[in-house]
Amino acid sequence: MLLNCDPNDREGSMNLVEDLTMNANQVQQQILHEILTQNADTEYLKGFLSSGDHFLRELFKKKVPIVNYEDIKPHIERIANGEPSQIISAQPITELLTSSGTSGGQPKWMPSTAEELDRKTFLYNLLVPVMNQYVDGLDQGKGMYLLFIKPEIKTPSGLMARPVLTSYYKSSNFRNRPFNRFNVYTSPDETILCPDNKQSMYCQLLCGLIQRDEVLRVGAVFASALLRAIKFMEDHWQELCSNIRTGHVSEWITESSCRNAVLDILRQPNPELADLIEFECKEKSWEEIIKRVWPRTKYIDVIVTGSMAQYIPTLDFYSGGLPLVSTMYASSECYFGINLNPLSEPSSVSYTLLPNMAYFEFLPVNKNQEEEVEGVVPPNLNSAEMNCSKKEDKEAGEEKGEAVDLIQVKPGHYYELIVTTFTGLYRYRVGDILMVTGFHNNAPQFRFVHRQNVVLSIDTDKTNEEDLLRAVTEAKQLLDPLGFLLTEYTSYADTSSIPGHYVLFWELKARRMRRGDLDEQLPEVMEECCSTVEESLDSVYRRCRSKDKSIGPLEIRVVRHGGFDALMDFCVSQGSSVNQYKTPRCVKSGEAIKILDSRVMGRFMSNRTPSWEPYRMGSSKN
Numbered sequence: 001m002l003l004n005c006d007p008n009d010r011e012g013s014m015n016l017v018e019d020l021t022m023n024a025n026q027v028q029q030q031i032l033h034e035i036l037t038q039n040a041d042t043e044y045l046k047g048f049l050s051s052g053d054h055f056l057r058e059l060f061k062k063k064v065p066i067v068n069y070e071d072i073k074p075h076i077e078r079i080a081n082g083e084p085s086q087i088i089s090a091q092p093i094t095e096l097l098t099s100s101g102t103s104g105g106q107p108k109w110m111p112s113t114a115e116e117l118d119r120k121t122f123l124y125n126l127l128v129p130v131m132n133q134y135v136d137g138l139d140q141g142k143g144m145y146l147l148f149i150k151p152e153i154k155t156p157s158g159l160m161a162r163p164v165l166t167s168y169y170k171s172s173n174f175r176n177r178p179f180n181r182f183n184v185y186t187s188p189d190e191t192i193l194c195p196d197n198k199q200s201m202y203c204q205l206l207c208g209l210i211q212r213d214e215v216l217r218v219g220a221v222f223a224s225a226l227l228r229a230i231k232f233m234e235d236h237w238q239e240l241c242s243n244i245r246t247g248h249v250s251e252w253i254t255e256s257s258c259r260n261a262v263l264d265i266l267r268q269p270n271p272e273l274a275d276l277i278e279f280e281c282k283e284k285s286w287e288e289i290i291k292r293v294w295p296r297t298k299y300i301d302v303i304v305t306g307s308m309a310q311y312i313p314t315l316d317f318y319s320g321g322l323p324l325v326s327t328m329y330a331s332s333e334c335y336f337g338i339n340l341n342p343l344s345e346p347s348s349v350s351y352t353l354l355p356n357m358a359y360f361e362f363l364p365v366n367k368n369q370e371e372e373v374e375g376v377v378p379p380n381l382n383s384a385e386m387n388c389s390k391k392e393d394k395e396a397g398e399e400k401g402e403a404v405d406l407i408q409v410k411p412g413h414y415y416e417l418i419v420t421t422f423t424g425l426y427r428y429r430v431g432d433i434l435m436v437t438g439f440h441n442n443a444p445q446f447r448f449v450h451r452q453n454v455v456l457s458i459d460t461d462k463t464n465e466e467d468l469l470r471a472v473t474e475a476k477q478l479l480d481p482l483g484f485l486l487t488e489y490t491s492y493a494d495t496s497s498i499p500g501h502y503v504l505f506w507e508l509k510a511r512r513m514r515r516g517d518l519d520e521q522l523p524e525v526m527e528e529c530c531s532t533v534e535e536s537l538d539s540v541y542r543r544c545r546s547k548d549k550s551i552g553p554l555e556i557r558v559v560r561h562g563g564f565d566a567l568m569d570f571c572v573s574q575g576s577s578v579n580q581y582k583t584p585r586c587v588k589s590g591e592a593i594k595i596l597d598s599r600v601m602g603r604f605m606s607n608r609t610p611s612w613e614p615y616r617m618g619s620s621k622n
């Protein structure tokens with residue numbers, strides 16, 4: 001079922017949404033039927049189902065196991081090495097999408113097909129009519145969207161492996177999109193497709209500034225990217241204004257197609273415009289800068305749910321409180337759904353999963369534990385704990401922790417999302433925890449709660465407890481020669497400056513009485529510890545830090561003896577059990593961070609960027 005949506009046809013598009021959500025169950029049945037019949041001859045499905053089984057949802061659920069990436073990785077690697085797509089998919093796998101979730105330190109590879117690009121286009125096209133229901137006149141100007149591509153590699157079989165958005169922006173679906181007057185960008189495609197991120201950013205901002213009078217909305221995919229753009233503008237506004245004043249583009253913009261595209265827009269010197277922008281940027285405070293520089297902006301289009309919620313206060317500051325709109329929920333595995341009420345407050349955003357995108361199932365997870373995860377101190381559940389809590393759920397259909405269907409989920413309940421896609425993923429655990437907030441017709445709506453296990457995230461990085469432990473274990477060895485032991489650690493994502501950075505709190509103990517000169521060596525060793533932690537984190541972290549520059553240098557703050565006891569006292573005062581208390585490996589509440597910060601004896605920063613290069617198969621470290 002591949003649907004078309006004409007973004008110019010508001011009524012037709014919204015009727016389609018009504019049909020899909022009204023008939024959510026039937027659409028889901030049909031989708032599963034299509035996926036299974038299409039892929040009946042794949043090696044993977046043949047391993048579980050016999051010929052008649054493909055028609056029965058119950059048999060599919062009984063016989064095909066719920067899997068995670070480690071389970072399917074061998075199949076995907078075989079395809080990357082040149083074996084036929086038929087292992088998992090009847091349709092040819094045309095590329096592998098590198099997810100920001102990692103496995104063994106490397107991005108996970110999600111299979112994709114040519115047809116899947118059309119499914120993505122369908123979802124993108126729906127966003128326009130949905131928005132038009134709430135905001136008038138979007139055809140009277142342009143959107144300033146800061147969009148970027150990232151590095152890609154070729155697998156041994158010649159398949160491209162790249163992030164999902166890079167794949168989409170490079171596809172003909174994006175490049176040859178039909179004109180839509182509601183969706184005109186200030187950035188020429190050449191600037192988005194420029195492989196040099198710095199030139200791309202500069203040129204997109206320059207184009208956005210030149211066309212400032214036309215800009216009706218400002219956006220990026222994630223909040224972190226928009227804030228990075230504002231920081232970039234803070235650092236480059238004089239040069240940008242000078243280009244506008246003189247009608248020349250800076251010499252360092254050397255990517256020719258990008259340069260020419262900008263010159264096409266910057267046709268002549270415009271000193272009046274340069275003066276206007278300079279006047280605003282010269283102000284001491286950049287409060288409301290978006291409203292001041294682009295005065296017609298109606299809303300900010302960036303995802304601010306999940307880990308991006310940490311950026312809401314900063315975005316409010318720069319935007320002067322313009323509505324923050326999170327339009328969609330998607331991943332490398334599959335695009336899931338859209339926000340049908342885009343002007344809702346960020347804290348109450350719900351996504352409606354579109355039943356034609358994939359076959360969705362939901363593993364119930366324990367409500368109390370999830371609420372705890374969302375709260376002050378997130379104890380990260382391991383899967384054993386999860387399973388145990390699932391068994392305790394007394395609700396019908398959820399007793400055994402069995403995966404339920406889209407229309408069986410219950411308001412207020414928490415679930416882990418499982419997808420069966422058209423691209424060769426069968427009952428695949430995405431790793432996201434969602435909570436049901438209500439229904440649109442018969443289709444449930446979900447609040448994105450969190451990504452399982454992730455303790456730290458600044459941009460697209462997703463560091464989990466094990467990654468952090470591994471990195472800390474590596475780094476703390478450097479303390480041995482000085483006679484120090486690391487007794488406790490925790491962390492938080494500090495986003496008070498742009499770009500944000502990881503902060504680790506460490507409590508140290510001297511093994512023996514120290515000689516005076518050791519303290520002198522400590523700063524140097526601690527800096528080295530910071531760098532070692534960074535080197536040991538996964539490749540997405542290192543790419544963000546070294547290539548995208550979307551994460552700042554990692555910091556370790558050493559706290560006085562007793563700092564972690566104070567943290568424990570605080571957690572217990574908030575309801576943690578003394579007996580079961582485990583030091584949280586990430587602290588989220590401002591109060592907890594304050595307690596540790598007030599006991600800091602020394603702060604140390606990494607003084608070099610970690611190594612990173614695009615993944616090459618067979619290499620153990622990149």
Ligand code: AMP
Pocket residue numbers: 098099100101164303304305306307326328329330331332333430432448450451460
């Ligand atoms: P990737 O596989 O790298 O494309 O990342 C996809 C993941 O990003 C999802 O599984 C979510 O964890 C997260 N994500 C995507 N869209 C949203 C959203 N609208 N709100 C919160 N998190 C999101």
